[in-house]
Amino acid sequence: MGLLSKKDANLILDPLADNNPITIQVLGICSALAITAELKASLVMAISVIFVLGLGNVVISLMRNIIPSKIRIIVQLIVVATLVIIVDLVLKAFAYELSKTLSVFVGLIITNCIIMGRFEAFALGNGPWKSFLDGIGNALGYGVILIIVGFFRELLGSGTLFGIPVLGDPIAKTGLYSIGYENNGFMIMPPMALIVVGIIIWVQRSRNKALIED
Amino acid sequence: MEHIELFFKSIFIDNMVFSVFLGMCSYLAVSKKVATAVGLGAAVIFVLAITVPLNWLLDQYLLQPGALVWLGTEYADYDLSFLSFIMFIATIATMVQLVEIIVEKFSPSLYNSLGIFLPLIAVNCAILGGSLFMQSREIATLGLATTYGIGSGIGWFLAILAIAAIREKIRYSNVPAPLRGLGITFIITGLMAIGFMSFGGMLTGGDEEVVVEVETAEVKPVIEQEEIKTEAEVAEGSQSIADNTIKVIE
Numbered sequence: 001m002g003l004l005s006k007k008d009a010n011l012i013l014d015p016l017a018d019n020n021p022i023t024i025q026v027l028g029i030c031s032a033l034a035i036t037a038e039l040k041a042s043l044v045m046a047i048s049v050i051f052v053l054g055l056g057n058v059v060i061s062l063m064r065n066i067i068p069s070k071i072r073i074i075v076q077l078i079v080v081a082t083l084v085i086i087v088d089l090v091l092k093a094f095a096y097e098l099s100k101t102l103s104v105f106v107g108l109i110i111t112n113c114i115i116m117g118r119f120e121a122f123a124l125g126n127g128p129w130k131s132f133l134d135g136i137g138n139a140l141g142y143g144v145i146l147i148i149v150g151f152f153r154e155l156l157g158s159g160t161l162f163g164i165p166v167l168g169d170p171i172a173k174t175g176l177y178s179i180g181y182e183n184n185g186f187m188i189m190p191p192m193a194l195i196v197v198g199i200i201i202w203v204q205r206s207r208n209k210a211l212i213e214d
Numbered sequence: 215m216e217h218i219e220l221f222f223k224s225i226f227i228d229n230m231v232f233s234v235f236l237g238m239c240s241y242l243a244v245s246k247k248v249a250t251a252v253g254l255g256a257a258v259i260f261v262l263a264i265t266v267p268l269n270w271l272l273d274q275y276l277l278q279p280g281a282l283v284w285l286g287t288e289y290a291d292y293d294l295s296f297l298s299f300i301m302f303i304a305t306i307a308t309m310v311q312l313v314e315i316i317v318e319k320f321s322p323s324l325y326n327s328l329g330i331f332l333p334l335i336a337v338n339c340a341i342l343g344g345s346l347f348m349q350s351r352e353i354a355t356l357g358l359a360t361t362y363g364i365g366s367g368i369g370w371f372l373a374i375l376a377i378a379a380i381r382e383k384i385r386y387s388n389v390p391a392p393l394r395g396l397g398i399t400f401i402i403t404g405l406m407a408i409g410f411m412s413f414g415g416m417l418t419g420g421d422e423e424v425v426v427e428v429e430t431a432e433v434k435p436v437i438e439q440e441e442i443k444t445e446a447e448v449a450e451g452s453q454s455i456a457d458n459t460i461k462v463i464e
Contacts, residue, residue, distance in 0.1 A: 029238035194404030205392035
């Protein structure tokens with residue numbers, strides 16, 4: 001960590017575990033749940049949020065002294081919307097199929113609470129470099145949960161990872177399927193995303209007792 | 215009929231919270247008490263009912279490919295749909311601000327109960343989600359867009375009301391310590407979403423399909439009945455009961 005001082009490193013590392021935006025700060029839940037049926041979509045969503053949040057935090061931080069506080073929400077929304085349009089157009093140009101799967105959820109990055117939350121809580125009061133690190137850190141923390149949820153849902157739900165079968169062929173009955181294993185189709189359904197996140201919270205809080213609520 | 219169908223579809227089948235997970239942040243954050251949940255829910259219905267039709271107009275006359283044709287034929291090739299995110303969110307933010315000012319002026323008591331929630335709503339994904347789904351599902355008329363807005367609002371209201379009531383009760387239960395608060399709320403929401411999945415088949419079959427199914431189901435027991443008739447009348451009675459249950463199930 002020659003490049004980063006210890007304080008700066010904490011800005012990135014904290015949100016990965018003890019101050020995770022999804023499981024602790026309760027920000028950015030909507031998209032985390034809706035698109036995690038496949039690992040690929042989760043990964044793309046995580047990368048998009050890293051881009052938007054990292055860059056958005058820098059822009060807001062640079063403008064923090066000239067934004068009148070009364071209209072700051074509108075200014076923030078415009079900044080995010082511009083960045084999200086860039087992401088949306090890039091996805092449509094280079095990964096059209098994927099942008100169909102993500103459908104409106106790319107647009108919904110705009111109202112992803114994680115973004116407004118970090119703008120309000122951090123970028124409005126800190127310099128650009130720190131804000132950048134904070135943005136990347138929080139987006140990574142968000143991405144980690146997305147990828148964990150996506151991993152389990154795709155593995156248990158369709159027996160594949162990134163669309164590649166890893167447990168054998170369910171029709172030809174090879175690999176695990178030869179001993180009677182079946183895919184749990186329910187894992188792909190939306191409600192299971194909520195339950196998987198609930199279980200992640202459970203595991204995390206039983207490992208770290210300090211996080212337990214009242 | 216179209217309106218009723220869309221209305222119930224947007225409340226139960228495409229419920230904002232349980233099937234597409236929109237507005238989860240405020241759903242989790244503001245659901246500790248029933249009273250505040252009702253306030254936020256009402257505000258969401260209100261804002262959705264205004265912004266969805268408004269964004270529908272924007273989409274039809276400004277953003278869709280070829281929508282600018284009303285300005286003159288030379289504008290027919292313009293496609294401004296890439297601007298829809300920024301236009302929608304700007305409309306929503308402005309409308310929320312406007313609604314706040316109007317409510318404050320004309321109904322201070324309503325303002326006091328809704329007041330703190332209105333700014334929150336601008337960044338509630340259910341609102342932007344409503345407009346984006348309206349666009350991607352290609353809702354046909356202004357009336358239908360209004361119905362869709364109100365319906366999704368009521369669906370969201372229902373969801374937050376239910377979870378707030380459950381959370382008030384669950385305080386008396388002995389939940390495992392690490393699950394308390396957020397964890398159990400997630401799992402309950404998951405179970406409620408499973409419940410709402412049962413609405414899924416409610417409107418999917420077209421009218422004609424249903425008629426055909428009923429006919430085929432009715433024909434079979436009749437043939438069986440004729441065979442049974444010759445044997446005993448009691449059997450026929452039980453058969454007709456079974457027949458009725460088949461009808462009820464369908």
